[in-house]
Amino acid sequence: MIIRQLSIFLENRTGRINEVARILAENGINMQAFSMAETADFGLLRLIVPDVDKAVEVLRSSDIAVMVTDVLCVNCPNVPGSLSAILEKLAANNIFIEYMYAYSDGDTANVVIRPDNVEAAAGILA
Amino acid sequence: MIWNPNKECMSRELMRELQGKRLQKLVQYVYHNVPFYRNKMQEMNVSPEDIVSIDDIVKLPFTTKQDLRDNYPYGLQAAPASEIVRVHASSGTTGNPTIVGYTRKDLAVWSEVMTRCLTAFGVTRDDTFSVSYGYGLFTGGLGAHYGVENLGATVIPASTGNTEKHIRLIRDLNITGIACTPSYALYLAETLDKMGIDKSQIGLRVGAFGAEPWTENMRKEIESRLGLKGYNIYGLSEIMGPGVSYECQEQNGSHINEDHFYPEIINPDTLEQLPYGEQGELVFTTLTKEGMPLLRYRTKDLCTLMDDECPCGRTSVRMSRIVGRSDDMLIIRGINVFPSQVESVILDMPEFEPQYMLVVDRVNNLDTLQVQVEVRKDYFSDDIGSMLAMKKRLSDKLKSVLSIAADVRLMEPGSIERAQGKGKHVIDKRKLQ
Numbered sequence: 001m002i003i004r005q006l007s008i009f010l011e012n013r014t015g016r017i018n019e020v021a022r023i024l025a026e027n028g029i030n031m032q033a034f035s036m037a038e039t040a041d042f043g044l045l046r047l048i049v050p051d052v053d054k055a056v057e058v059l060r061s062s063d064i065a066v067m068v069t070d071v072l073c074v075n076c077p078n079v080p081g082s083l084s085a086i087l088e089k090l091a092a093n094n095i096f097i098e099y100m101y102a103y104s105d106g107d108t109a110n111v112v113i114r115p116d117n118v119e120a121a122a123g124i125l126a
Numbered sequence: 127m128i129w130n131p132n133k134e135c136m137s138r139e140l141m142r143e144l145q146g147k148r149l150q151k152l153v154q155y156v157y158h159n160v161p162f163y164r165n166k167m168q169e170m171n172v173s174p175e176d177i178v179s180i181d182d183i184v185k186l187p188f189t190t191k192q193d194l195r196d197n198y199p200y201g202l203q204a205a206p207a208s209e210i211v212r213v214h215a216s217s218g219t220t221g222n223p224t225i226v227g228y229t230r231k232d233l234a235v236w237s238e239v240m241t242r243c244l245t246a247f248g249v250t251r252d253d254t255f256s257v258s259y260g261y262g263l264f265t266g267g268l269g270a271h272y273g274v275e276n277l278g279a280t281v282i283p284a285s286t287g288n289t290e291k292h293i294r295l296i297r298d299l300n301i302t303g304i305a306c307t308p309s310y311a312l313y314l315a316e317t318l319d320k321m322g323i324d325k326s327q328i329g330l331r332v333g334a335f336g337a338e339p340w341t342e343n344m345r346k347e348i349e350s351r352l353g354l355k356g357y358n359i360y361g362l363s364e365i366m367g368p369g370v371s372y373e374c375q376e377q378n379g380s381h382i383n384e385d386h387f388y389p390e391i392i393n394p395d396t397l398e399q400l401p402y403g404e405q406g407e408l409v410f411t412t413l414t415k416e417g418m419p420l421l422r423y424r425t426k427d428l429c430t431l432m433d434d435e436c437p438c439g440r441t442s443v444r445m446s447r448i449v450g451r452s453d454d455m456l457i458i459r460g461i462n463v464f465p466s467q468v469e470s471v472i473l474d475m476p477e478f479e480p481q482y483m484l485v486v487d488r489v490n491n492l493d494t495l496q497v498q499v500e501v502r503k504d505y506f507s508d509d510i511g512s513m514l515a516m517k518k519r520l521s522d523k524l525k526s527v528l529s530i531a532a533d534v535r536l537m538e539p540g541s542i543e544r545a546q547g548k549g550k551h552v553i554d555k556r557k558l559q
Contacts, residue, residue, distance in 0.1 A: 007508035009501070011537055037510055041517075041535050044510060063540040065501070069508040098509065114508070 002122050003073045005112065006047040006055055009065040012038075017045060020064060024049070027058045033112060035101035046101070048073070048112060072113040072121050078104050083111060086125065095121045129245035129277075130238070133385045134440045138433070141441065145388055146179040148413040153177045153186065156419055159204040162197055163187070163421060183388065183411060184399050188422045191224065194364065198222035205229050205416045215263040216363040226265075226363055227417040233272065235414055236366050239383040240273020243372035246381070246438075247332050247357040249303050251278035256296065258306035258314075259337065261285045265367030266337055270305040273369060279303070286310065289317045296328050303332040305359070305368075307460045308340035308348060312491045315351035325353035334359045336368055338460045339448050341557065344491060360445070364423055365410045371445055379432050379444030386414050389443060390422065391431050394452040402433045407452045408445065426453045454552060456486055458493045461530050465551040468497055468532075471523045477505040477516050481542045487555040497524060498535045500542055 010016045017036070024031060033048040049055045052068060059066045076082040083102070090097065096116040103110055115121040128134050136144070153174045156163040166187040167173065176185055194202060199222070203210070210227040228236070249255060255274045259266025267285055274281040282301055284292050293314065295301060304311070311333055318325065330352050335345075336359040345356050360380050361368035370387050371380035382389050390399050391406040400406045408425045428450045433443050456463045465484055472478050479500035487494045499520065507513055517534050524532045543550075 005508075007506075009506050009513075009536075009538060011535075011541060039510060039514065042513070044508065044513075046508070063538070065503065065506050065538045067506050067508055 001073050001075075002070050002118055003048065003112075004052045005069045005071045005114075006045075006049060006052065006059070007067045007069045008045040008047065008059070009067075010043045010045055012041055012043060017043075019062070020045060020059065023058055023062050023064070024055065027054065029055050029058070033101065033103040033110065035099070035112075037099065046099075046112075069114065070118045072115060072118060072125070074111045074113065074125060075108050076111065078107055078109045082109070086111065089124055090115065090121055093120070093124050095124065127245050127248065127250070128439060129242045131439075133383075134242060134381070134442060136385070136441060138441060141384065142180050144385060145413060146181075148385075149180055149183060149388065149411065150174070150177050152411070152413055152415075152419055153421070155416075156204055156421060160202055160419075162193070162202055180388065183390065183422065186411075186421045188397065188409070188424055189420045190424050191364070191426070194224045195222045199225040200227065202420070203227050203418050205418075210417055212268075214265045214268075214363055214367065216265075223263075224364060229416040232366075232415055232417045235386055236269060236369060237272040237276040239366070239386060240269060240369040241276045242383060243334065243357075243359050243369050244273055244277050244279070244303075246372050246374045246440075247303075247334055248355075248375070249274075249277060249279055249332055249334075253279040253302045253332070254282060254299055255279045255303040255305070256282040256284045256292070256301045258284045258286060258292065258304055258310060259368070265361070265363040266305075269361070269367035269369060270334070274305075289314060290321060293318055293321060293323060293328075296330060297323065300329045302329050303334070304330060304354075305334040305336075307337045308335040308344050308356070309338065309459060309492065311335060311348045311352060311356070312344070315348065318352075325351065328353070330354040333357065334368075336360055338457050343557075347491065358447070360448075362425060364420060365412055365425075366415070370410070374436065374438040374440060376436055376438050378436065379446050381436070381440050381442045381444050382431075384442050386412065388413050389431055389445065391429070392424075394424075394426075394428075402431045402443070405430045405446075405449065408448075424452075426451050426455065428452055456484070456552065456554065458486060458495050459530055461528070463495070463528055463530070467527050468524065469551070471520070471527055472499055475520060475523070477502060478520070479539055481544070482551060483542050483553060484551055485553045485555065488557075493556065494533065495528075495530065496533045496535055498537050498542060500537045500539050503539055 035046045037044045098114045100113045157174045172185050209229045211230050212228045214226050216224040257270045261267030331354050333354045333356040348356050357373045359372050361370040371382040373380050388411040390409040394407040408427045409422050412419045427448045430446045481500045483498040485496040521534045
């Protein structure tokens with residue numbers, strides 16, 4: 001399923017990620033999953049939340065540099081081999097993965113994938 | 127040792143008389159040969175006859191770097207082209223470079239004042255002296271070169287670059303003196319370490335350091351690592367080049383060669399002349415220059431002038447260390463950098479907000495420049511590769527405009543402090559005092 005992910009640009013500065021968490025907390029927005037990518041001088045926080053539009057609005061009003069990116073969210077059984085099966089299908093169809101992260105939820109796991117072609121990838125896994 | 131006691135130890139009274147006479151002659155000369163000055167004086171209702179003593183200098187117009195640019199290339203030249211024997215140029219910033227033409231007499235004066243400096247540093251005809259300022263359009267190399275020759279020491283025109291070969295020459299030719307920037311002196315020390323050569327294996331004993339601001343701590347470090355004594359030498363190409371002022375053995379300010387370069391300190395806002403001892407902008411009038419004489423040239427360097435007696439015997443006025451600039455020019459690793467250069471690059475790139483901050487620091491005695499810039503909202507990307515590519519595009523452009531590398535920091539929109547009124551674009555963390 002294609003879902004919308006928040007991508008937030010963060011300067012490397014102590015406490016900056018805290019501000020994002022605080023703004024979301026104050027507005028009652030729960031973070032379901034996130035990953036943090038870093039370079040020597042800035043970071044990208046990637047975030048899955050239930051109410052994307054509200055999150056964008058409150059973050060932008062606090063001058064946070066937030067973008068919305070389409071990603072693929074795949075729910076699969078939380079057992080060995082299920083991720084491998086998904087990735088093999090994508091590789092077999094020449095889909096390149098830019099980044100991915102996952103979180104488990106008891107019996108199932110959710111894998112967030114950013115492929116080079118979101119729609120094609122969604123079609124393959126449908 | 128004093129090279130020219132006649133001039134360097136002249137009584138204050140006689141010096142002022144000499145300066146007055148030279149100023150009168152200079153004003154006549156520029157009034158009749160430089161339309162720029164004639165027009166300015168006429169606008170101010172001043173005629174050459176109004177200048178009788180050196181105190182009358184306050185009636186004369188100022189000259190700025192912008193005037194030099196506006197009159198590029200030869201507009202302020204007073205001597206006919208046939209009399210000019212050499213031309214130097216100072217680095218252009220956003221505009222035209224400054225072109226300075228010298229007559230044969232100008233070059234002789236330059237050699238004379240350089241020789242006074244070297245003699246004050248303890249250099250004699252028995253020394254072998256390496257000139258490691260750049261040779262070329264920059265005044266440092268050739269200016270120091272002819273001073274060493276005039277003194278009668280042996281000059282090694284090493285220029286800059288090829289440091290290992292240079293160090294071998296210092297050792298093998300028993301070079302005893304060197305003129306270079308203080309940062310190059312530290313680089314020499316590092317290279318010495320890398321080559322495994324101890325300072326006891328080289329015979330350097332005197333260093334003439336200038337062309338960029340430096341600190342007492344740098345002096346101590348250079349002195350201990352190279353085993354020499356370091357002296358400050360000051361100059362600027364618009365006025366002459368190196369040799370405008372120099373430290374004596376007392377090292378309490380730099381003696382100005384004021385029979386050739388008349389110094390004033392002014393309040394940079396009101397342009398009023400300030401008394402000795404007060405801090406302000408340093409202004410020079412070239413009392414004897416023929417090629418491109420300047421009236422009251424505003425150096426933008428901030429310092430104080432001292433006229434108390436110096437135990438060395440010289441009577442000339444001394445200038446303190448430069449404590450800052452009255453404009454926003456930065457000297458980074460010896461290169462002149464104006465924030466406006468960075469601004470013009472950033473304004474040309476739609477990816478960035480017109481907000482930026484230059485952070486200058488000195489890490490291990492090497493100047494560093496960081497450019498902080500805000501990325502426009504529409505140009506953020508979830509793709510790290512494209513963000514890094516954006517950063518590199520800016521780095522590359524800055525490098526080609528500034529001639530030095532800058533560390534670019536991408537910032538969030540709104541994160542750089544907005545100034546009230548006049549924008550503040552520089553944080554200089556270097557401790558230069």
